[in-house]
Amino acid sequence: MRQRSISAALICLALLGSANGEEKLSMSDADRKMYAELLESNPAEMDVAEGEQLFGELIGTTEYAKMLGVKEKELPKYIAGFPRYIEPAKKVVTLAQSVQMAAAYAGKPVPKLESKEMVKMSAYVKSLANGQKTNIDVEANAHMKEMMTLGQQVFEERRGGRGLSCNNCHSKEIVGRRLRMQQLPDLGAKETAAAGTWPAYRMTKSQMVTLDKRMQQCMKNALMAEIPLGSREIVALEVYVTNKTKGNPINIPSVKR
Numbered sequence: 054m055r056q057r058s059i060s061a062a063l064i065c066l067a068l069l070g071s072a073n074g075e076e077k078l079s080m081s082d083a084d085r086k087m088y089a090e091l092l093e094s095n096p097a098e099m100d101v102a103e104g105e106q107l108f109g110e111l112i113g114t115t116e117y118a119k120m121l122g123v124k125e126k127e128l129p130k131y132i133a134g135f136p137r138y139i140e141p142a143k144k145v146v147t148l149a150q151s152v153q154m155a156a157a158y159a160g161k162p163v164p165k166l167e168s169k170e171m172v173k174m175s176a177y178v179k180s181l182a183n184g185q186k187t188n189i190d191v192e193a194n195a196h197m198k199e200m201m202t203l204g205q206q207v208f209e210e211r212r213g214g215r216g217l218s219c220n221n222c223h224s225k226e227i228v229g230r231r232l233r234m235q236q237l238p239d240l241g242a243k244e245t246a247a248a249g250t251w252p253a254y255r256m257t258k259s260q261m262v263t264l265d266k267r268m269q270q271c272m273k274n275a276l277m278a279e280i281p282l283g284s285r286e287i288v289a290l291e292v293y294v295t296n297k298t299k300g301n302p303i304n305i306p307s308v309k310r
């Protein structure tokens with residue numbers, strides 16, 4: 054009996070060992086080392102600092118809060134709820150689009166969503182909510198409900214050369230399987246926490262990347278036509294993906310593979 058339990062334990066150990074060995078596949082030792090170093094000194098911190106300066110010159114938190122119709126001290130909690138419906142836009146917008154609105158309100162030139170300046174500014178504005186829990190409310194109003202439904206549709210729609218949907222790679226059922234050497238992440242998992250961790254520094258791109266851009270990179274890899282930034286569909290996708298990890302803390306900028 055004793056003999057058997059020892060061999061069972063050995064088998065367990067062997068299985069654990071191979072599981073760990075497999076884990077390593079998703080990142081080489083060199084990549085792992087780089088990841089640890091980047092966590093120590095994240096190059097995107099500089100971008101966020103620049104974003105603060107750019108945002109201060111263009112709008113400032115006082116004007117931004119005014120445009121949104123909230124008190125300045127309530128900004129962190131409010132920011133943690135994007136994408137959300139905002140009255141001045143009369144639609145559901147991302148944080149970056151709310152910065153565009155604020156620029157327009159202040160009579161300033163409106164930065165393009167894909168511009169470096171916008172990536173930096175939106176990262177800075179989101180970092181104001183660091184430590185807050187993501188609190189998107191997809192039941193808040195008819196607009197949000199509609200976007201949540203659309204987001205799920207887009208997420209599950211098979212498109213492109215391989216007839217893949219986001220769900221094909223990111224559903225709970227297939228998580229842990231891998232694509233080439235990469236682990237397929239469950240977008241609803243705490244560790245991934247897509248909602249609270251973008252904009253992030255992407256090691257493989259050597260730059261800070263926003264969540265919508267990250268989703269476009271997946272579309273490109275999967276041979277799907279890229280849904281344009283700022284479109285209803287991509288905002289809806291962001292609503293859907295953000296809602297998956299609602300409640301997870303915001304930590305900007307993080308480091309991703």
Ligand code: HEC
Pocket residue numbers: 208217218219220221222223232235236237238240245246247248250267268271272274275290294309310
């Ligand atoms: C062919 C498989 C595949 C498809 C299809 C796919 N993805 Fe991905 N996605 C991946 C892999 C693999 C990663 C992680 C890669 C890495 O380790 O950097 C990833 C990462 C992500 C992340 C970042 C997760 C994090 O760490 O925060 C998001 C967000 C994401 N995908 C969204 C989408 C969306 C939205 C779609 C549909 C438009 C989509 N993906 C389609 C394979 C896929």
